[in-house]
Amino acid sequence: MSKVYLSYNNIISSLGFNSNSVVNKIHEGGSGLTKIHDTSILPNPFYSSLINAPHLEAAFSKITLKKDYTKLEKMMITSLHDTITQSGIEVNNEKVGLIISTTKGNIDALDTNNPFPENRSYLHELAHTITAHFGFKNKAITVSNACVSGILAIAIAKRYIQQKIYDHVFVVGGDLVTEFILSGFNSFQALSEAPCKPYDKNRTGINIGEIAASTLITKNNAKLAPEAVEILGEGSCNDANHISGPSRTGEGLYRSIQSAMTQANVSHQDIDYISAHGTATMYNDEMEAIAFNRHHLENVPVNSLKGYFGHTLGASGLVETIIGAHSLYNNTLYPSLGFEDIGVTQPINIITKTTPQPLHTFLKTASGFGGCNTAVIFKKHIH
Amino acid sequence: MHDNKSYISSFCRIKNNHVTLNGDTVFSKEGTYSEFIKSAYKNLDIKYPKFFKMDRLSKLAFIAANVVLNHENVTPEQEENIAIVFSNKASSLDSDRTHQTSIQNKENYYPSPAVFVYTLPNICIGEISIKYKLYSENSFFIFDNFNAKHLLTYANNLLDTKKADKVLCGWVEYDGNNYDALLYLVGNKGKTEHNTTEINTLYNS
Structure with a gap:
């Protein structure tokens, strides 16, 4: 069975818009978590890492001048654009797949105050938007399996390559910080009012953050990223x-x-x-x-x-x-x-x-x- | 590349107020979805009170899984490695809309963990896994239409790599007032060959 690799990648986050800058920030001990008090999202203050909207607009406008993309779509397209560009792979090819990992997608479109129509909250609409933007030949596979979705998507990509359906699979994952999500976790009393402290005896719960990330999963070991x-x-x-x-x-x-x-x-x-x-x-x-x-x-x-x-x-x-x-x-x-x-x-x-x-x-x-x-x-x- | 031959041993369809097993109606009742699915639960003698706490999507998947797994003599007492691979179009939007209604108006704000937990499509897989003690591979996929090729590819991988002995596959959709479930069990025994033609035939019948 042929070997399968995780190769080129990108992270769009509060710590930077590419993987190297994010890893450098982590190396220096920087956190993207900040205190936010926005009663339109949650009655009480919370810690989160949000993607800076003007930075995202600036990065996205270099890719396309087209309008009518949601924030999540802009995040995911910006991330995947970088990964595809790095890889040099032509996506309009039957041996190239696309997997989308998300729990809630454009769930904010359900909110009556949201400018986008409600049907944007269907995950297949999100998948269609991304597929069409890049011109993938194959229909995207969307995985929505709660909090394992992102790592499971990598496993699914490998399995598709093992079954010889695809030679290369691009994986893009993303979720937003929304009132929908925060109100839900808050109803579980799971949200921490301080920066989270995993495994610590004084831990007080989770923070929710937003990120889009993408990677290439491939069987071709001839042109891999250095960190593959x-x-x-x-x-x-x-x-x-x-x-x-x-x-x-x-x-x-x-x-x-x-x-x-x-x-x-x-x-x-x-x-x-x-x-x-x-x-x-x-x-x-x-x-x-x-x-x-x-x-x-x-x-x-x-x-x-x-x-x-x-x-x-x-x-x-x-x-x-x-x-x-x-x-x-x-x-x-x-x-x-x-x-x-x-x-x-x-x-x-x-x-x-x-x-x-x-x-x-x-x-x-x-x-x-x-x-x-x-x-x-x-x-x-x-x- | 699929190494070993696999077969569809049984299937259940729930739509249009009918529950069918291998093409034969095992229960039907006119009325709303809520009335219908509750009657199906009672009539099929499932005896699992957690059923009443489930959302509409989970109830649908749970009943369909029960019909197939009971027919196949799967019991929680005897552990089997049966993977679950489900798909649909609307994800958990039915429960999502319920949660959204509870937070839309700040003067009438009542988010509830009992609703929020169902705002993920794979919760129905969890419900079935708990009932039948299936500590197995599981995944939920979203497509705009029934996707036989995907279900075939993914189930074959789990069987070929020995991640699972059998796979409970299918489509479980609840959106608005529309519902449709098709679940089928794949393994090394059965009369129906496991291929896209046969899977599509089940779905289109």
């Missing part, structure tokens, strides 16, 4: 336990990691770094610590990147994987921002400062509502 990684194995297993709370035993995540390790033919000793989900809710972080311990991964350096952007929903798994690939390329572990004192009952090795270290292989995990979990193992490509 090989996708060794993946798994996406359900907890079969609860629709809005993670399993107390981490069963679905445990099985996802097992599935990925078996396919990748690696053991816990081969994993140099874990990019975990780490939402900073009590139950999620605890569940992850349990699942990692069940796999004897407690000594492997681990971080959550939620302290930099908050939880970016359908983009999170994708952006965190991209940063993981850069982490391997830079041979540098980045700190789990917000962490001070261990706040989970099982030992895990949280990264507390930027640390140069030889890195070869990393595990990316995510978990979400509906009991879903995904784990994917990546290995540095040696050029």
Whole structure:
């Protein structure tokens, strides 16, 4: 079976509009989270990382002068434009696929005050807009599987290449910070009123952030990005336990990691770094610590990147994987921002400062509502 | 490239106030969707009180999955590796609209976690996984139309890579007053070949 790689990539975020500038900001310890008090979105103040609208307009206007794109579409198109340009791949080709990862898409179009018509909230409309903008020959595949969507989209791309349907798949993920999302998480009492602190004993919940990210998944190893990684194995297993709370035993995540390790033919000793989900809710972080311990991964350096952007929903798994690939390329572990004192009952090795270290292989995990979990193992490509 | 031959062993369709199993009607009742699906639940003797807390999309997927999995003698007591691959057009927009109504007016603001949790299409997969103890591969996809080729490709990958022994595939759509579910089970046994022609035949019948 041919090898499959994650190659060119882009991140549109509060920390910058390309992957290198975002990773440099993380290297310097910068966070994109700021306090926001906007009662049109939420009655109480909240922390979030928002994409600067004038910056987005400026970047988008270099791509097209066409109007009638939503903010999310502008974010996703700007990101994907950069990735496609870097790759040099012609997308009007039957062997080139497009996967879109989002939880809520243009959900703000449901709001009667939103200038766009309600039908823009259909995810297939979002997919059509992006497909048409770039002229992809194939219809997009949209994955909406809660908070694992971004990392699952990478696994799906690999699977399409394995089935010989596509040679190259572009993956673009994005979600917005909206009243819809914040009011919902707030009704769960899951939102923190301070910057989130994944795995910390004083953690008080999540921040929601917005990002668009994109990458090329390809079987062609002739022209890969410097930071390219090989996708060794993946798994996406359900907890079969609860629709809005993670399993107390981490069963679905445990099985996802097992599935990925078996396919990748690696053991816990081969994993140099874990990019975990780490939402900073009590139950999620605890569940992850349990699942990692069940796999004897407690000594492997681990971080959550939620302290930099908050939880970016359908983009999170994708952006965190991209940063993981850069982490391997830079041979540098980045700190789990917000962490001070261990706040989970099982030992895990949280990264507390930027640390140069030889890195070869990393595990990316995510978990979400509906009991879903995904784990994917990546290995540095040696050029 | 698909290595081993796979088959569709059974299928359930729910639309137009009818529940059918392998083409035969197992339940029908005139009336609204709410009346119909509640009667189907009682008539099929499912006995699972969590059903009443589910949103309309989850109820639809849950009943269709029950009809197929019961027919296949799948039980929570005997664990099986059955993946779930669902798709639709409207995602969770039915519950999304309910949540939006609860926040639209600041003078009448009542967002609720019981509604919000259903504003994701894959929650219905979670409901089925909990009932049948399926700790298996699962994913929800959105397309503008029924996409047999996608369902075939993805199910074949899960079978070929031994991620799953069987795959419960299909389409579960609830939008406005329109509903339609087609779920079918794919594995290494059955009479119907697993290919796009057969899948489309099921959908178009």
